[in-house]
Amino acid sequence: MLNFSVSEENYIKAIFRLQHGDNTVTTNELSAELRAKPASITDMMKKLRTKKLVHYEAYKGFRLTAEGRKAGLMIIRRHRLWEFFLSEKLKFTWDEVHELAEELEHVSSKKLIDKLDEFLGFPRYDPHGDPIPDANGKIEASRQVALTALPLNKSATVCHVSDQSSSMLELLGHKKIAIGTRVELKKQFDFDGSMDVRVGRQQTVNISKQLAQNIYVKYDG
Amino acid sequence: MLNFSVSEENYIKAIFRLQHGDNTVTTNELSAELRAKPASITDMMKKLRTKKLVHYEAYKGFRLTAEGRKAGLMIIRRHRLWEFFLSEKLKFTWDEVHELAEELEHVSSKKLIDKLDEFLGFPRYDPHGDPIPDANGKIEASRQVALTALPLNKSATVCHVSDQSSSMLELLGHKKIAIGTRVELKKQFDFDGSMDVRVGRQQTVNISKQLAQNIYVKYDG
DNA sequence: ATAAATATTTAGGTTTACCTAAATTAAATT
DNA sequence: AATTTAATTTAGGTAAACCTAAATATTTAT
Ligand SMILES: [Mn+2]
Ligand SMILES: [Mn+2]
Ligand SMILES: [Mn+2]
Ligand SMILES: [Mn+2]
Numbered sequence: 001m002l003n004f005s006v007s008e009e010n011y012i013k014a015i016f017r018l019q020h021g022d023n024t025v026t027t028n029e030l031s032a033e034l035r036a037k038p039a040s041i042t043d044m045m046k047k048l049r050t051k052k053l054v055h056y057e058a059y060k061g062f063r064l065t066a067e068g069r070k071a072g073l074m075i076i077r078r079h080r081l082w083e084f085f086l087s088e089k090l091k092f093t094w095d096e097v098h099e100l101a102e103e104l105e106h107v108s109s110k111k112l113i114d115k116l117d118e119f120l121g122f123p124r125y126d127p128h129g130d131p132i133p134d135a136n137g138k139i140e141a142s143r144q145v146a147l148t149a150l151p152l153n154k155s156a157t158v159c160h161v162s163d164q165s166s167s168m169l170e171l172l173g174h175k176k177i178a179i180g181t182r183v184e185l186k187k188q189f190d191f192d193g194s195m196d197v198r199v200g201r202q203q204t205v206n207i208s209k210q211l212a213q214n215i216y217v218k219y220d221g
Numbered sequence: 222m223l224n225f226s227v228s229e230e231n232y233i234k235a236i237f238r239l240q241h242g243d244n245t246v247t248t249n250e251l252s253a254e255l256r257a258k259p260a261s262i263t264d265m266m267k268k269l270r271t272k273k274l275v276h277y278e279a280y281k282g283f284r285l286t287a288e289g290r291k292a293g294l295m296i297i298r299r300h301r302l303w304e305f306f307l308s309e310k311l312k313f314t315w316d317e318v319h320e321l322a323e324e325l326e327h328v329s330s331k332k333l334i335d336k337l338d339e340f341l342g343f344p345r346y347d348p349h350g351d352p353i354p355d356a357n358g359k360i361e362a363s364r365q366v367a368l369t370a371l372p373l374n375k376s377a378t379v380c381h382v383s384d385q386s387s388s389m390l391e392l393l394g395h396k397k398i399a400i401g402t403r404v405e406l407k408k409q410f411d412f413d414g415s416m417d418v419r420v421g422r423q424q425t426v427n428i429s430k431q432l433a434q435n436i437y438v439k440y441d442g
Numbered sequence: 443a444t445a446a447a448t449a450t451t452t453a454g455g456t457t458t459a460c461c462t463a464a465a466t467t468a469a470a471t472t
Numbered sequence: 473a474a475t476t477t478a479a480t481t482t483a484g485g486t487a488a489a490c491c492t493a494a495a496t497a498t499t500t501a502t
Pocket of ligand 1: 010101102103105106
């Protein structure tokens with residue numbers, strides 16, 4: 001249960017992220033995320049399955065088991081605590097910390113991380129605003145929601161798109177929406193689920209239900 | 222010149238330590254140090270030779286090249302800065318820090334380590350009393366003397382222990398000896414090389430030759 | 443100087459985590 | 473429903489870093 005290789009940890013963390021709760025993740029999605037070939041993903045999924053860290057059946061995608069999720073939360077805890085340390089104590093800028101934390105997160109002593117947590121004053125958010133799981137793996141419900149679930153007139157920032165096909169990206173580009181874009185839901189139409197959204201400081205654009213379901217945002221502030 | 226694997230780094234650091242200046246190191250010595258079989262050492266020496274990090278000819282032992290030595294100093298710098306951090310900031314005891322630093326030392330960003338150095342206030346010695354190389358790899362020449370070479374009744378201060386196994390540190394702890402402890406050699410026994418040593422202001426304790434060889438002191442005053 | 447003991451290297455595995463190319467299954471188009 | 477396209481898996485390889493067992497070189501003892 002306890003000791004994973006660096007690769008296994010990177011896979012677990014990536015699956016955790018791509019699951020967004022508990023959607024099933026596909027071979028190609030994980031392949032893109034980790035820049036490894038699909039064949040390598042299949043290899044690793046078989047290994048993680050025998051270790052009971054993922055549910056996996058050929059051709060049907062995968063999802064972390066309860067144990068896999070627990071492991072994922074601990075890796076994320078380490079990652080975010082190191083990011084906080086690098087930013088707060090060593091004065092790295094927010095865009096430099098991720099890459100370094102990507103390595104530090106694999107030093108897996110529980111005692112080290114709990115003492116680091118204490119030293120840092122039990123911070124609740126990393127420098128990117130993501131919540132840090134506590135020593136038991138408890139994590140604040142993410143403020144990340146699909147655009148379809150955003151309340152009216154509440155400002156939020158696009159933080160993720162779950163479909164990365166070129167047709168999706170073309171459409172997003174056409175509507176001038178990218179990661180980091182400020183958005184605000186102005187009106188929602190019952191008939192087809194489409195919505196009018198204010199993009200940045202510009203005029204509103206209409207967005208289909210299908211598109212909105214694939215855009216994830218974080219509340220501002 | 223720039224990027225080494227975790228294994229390569231552990232080999233380089235171990236050779237550096239065993240060289241003690243620039244003695245040549247043997248396959249068996251390194252094998253014992255790294256707990257790897259002699260055949261594995263030979264494999265790695267061939268690899269490090271092609272990378273021009275060691276001078277090596279079959280059956281004749283090996284020694285770091287100038288470049289290998291430079292790499293070694295940087296790894297030792299990282300190791301000792303992390304040890305200082307763990308001890309000073311996270312309040313680990315001095316016998317716990319080595320093992321953790323053994324992992325942290327392989328996160329090899331130069332910028333990270335230089336910022337860590339600054340954050341720590343440019344410490345000159347690690348928790349075991351070993352000098353920390355500066356950002357250019359310059360390291361204080363240590364002119365300490367082993368406890369076995371200390372004259373009778375001359376007060377000195379423990380500044381270094383060359384074996385940092387937990388069994389060694391446990392024994393030192395039991396005898397109430399630590400870095401900074403004042404000691405004075407009271408008697409030396411020819412039969413087994415053991416010695417009676419006054420520790421601090423307390424009564425004398427008996428120390429085996431094997432232990433005394435690993436304790437280094439600096440004369441007081 | 444020979445023989446025995448010891449140290450080191452070579453030869454030929456194993457495991458992990460990747461890869462490419464080909465085969466198979468599933469999804470989308472016609 | 474048949475065909476084409478896309479996704480995924482299988483088969484077979486590679487490189488790093490280990491290993492064991494056997495061969496060879498060096499050192500020590502007789
Ligand atoms: Mn990582
Ligand atoms: Mn982050
Ligand atoms: Mn190490
Ligand atoms: Mn040390």
